[in-house]
Amino acid sequence: MFAQRCSRFFIVKPVVPSASYLNRASRTFSTTGAKSYETILTETPKPNVGLVTLNRPKALNALSSTLIAELNDALNRYEEDKDIGAIVITGSEKAFAAGADIKEMEPLTFSSAYAQNFIAPWSHLANAVRKPVIAAVSGYALGGGCELALMCDMLHCTSSATFGQPEIKLGVIPGAGASQRLTRAIGKSRAMEIVLTGNNFSGKNAGEWGLASQVVDGGKDELLEKSIATAAKISSYSRIAVLAGKEVVNKSQELPLKEGVEYERRLFHSLFGTKDQKIGMKAFSEKKKPEWSHE
Incomplete structure (x- = not known):
């Protein structure tokens, strides 16, 4: 829920993998023909592994209703694909997802939010996807972006990644499960402090607190390579x-x-x-x- 503020301070280039990653991908990975989406990219970087890249670079991958609908559609397709054994979700070097789309939420009233059950579709990842999903987080994962990462089965991140729930600064609270999932993962006291102060914490902290299962000191390429390798290993089993x-x-x-x-x-x-x-x-x-x- 902090994407609007973050976007004032950072200029984000389009999400394009580095040359080294593209070269490696062309040699080793096979990419399937994928459905074209507006806000995400999908591919099969290794056999049996599905990859979703959040792709709203100008908005630091802020989570809009369109993005969530497209993400859910892609996850459903991977869920139905018998060749896919595990899924990785990632963003850009600068931002996994800097939050929910504030411009979309600002005009909502209680009646409109309640009547349309606003934000409920975000839980599709946690409630309806049976195949393992890994979040590969680089850069900002704030508000809804942090919550999206928490919904995944495993969280991998760079040591310099930035997590947080800054909703309190906007006069609201987390709405996609952070108060519950953070508390179960890192304990009541730490979760309470994060939710009530709006303070951020690092990828290094996420590893030390047991929130992340893998933390890399390198950049996005190294992170994604390790996450895809983990997904490929999982996919090699029954x-x-x-x-x-x-x-x-x-x-x-x-x-x-x-x-x-x-x-x-x-x-x-x-x-x-x-x-x-x-x-x-x-x-x-x-x-x-x-x-x-x-x-």
């Missing part, structure tokens, strides 16, 4: 087992420990009814690489 793994970890955020362990055990038992369990264990016994059926 799709059924990966879906189950994501499901049980997410349940840990909703269920008490005893019920969570029981839920995990039941899903573990259910995997013995899959072809991939037989393939994986037989390959292990025979010291061979498993050839997954994803069934």
Whole structure:
């Protein structure tokens, strides 16, 4: 929710990968024919990996309703694509997403926001996408941008990335889950301070606090390379087992420990009814690489 203010101080060039990344991509990665979008770019940088790049450079990738609708459409397409095993969402070097689009929100009233259930579609990523999603964050991830990153299953960032929830400075509070997800990830005291002061925190902090699973000291290219490599590794395993793994970890955020362990055990038992369990264990016994059926 801070994109408007940030845009006064920074001139952002269009989101274009560096020459080194493009050269590497042309040698190693295969890019599928993708639907054309107005505010995002989509590609397949490695087999079985979907990549979404937020692409509103003049607005520091501020999250408009159009962008969210296009992101949800792209995620649905990757979800339905049997070849895709994991997804990466990223932005530019300057900004993952500097917030929600303030110009779009400013004229809203309670009645209009409530009647249209404003911002509800943002939760599609967290509620409807079963395949693993990695946020690769460079630059600003403020307000809604931070919340979008928090909805992903894993968060990777540069050490110099800037996170924050500055909504309090605009007379509102986070509206896309930050008060809940930040608190679960970094504890009540830190989350409370971030929400009530509007203070930012760094990518280095995100790693130290356990919010980010990977932090790189290099730039966007190194970050994206590592995130895509992680997504490719996940995609190399049984799709059924990966879906189950994501499901049980997410349940840990909703269920008490005893019920969570029981839920995990039941899903573990259910995997013995899959072809991939037989393939994986037989390959292990025979010291061979498993050839997954994803069934």
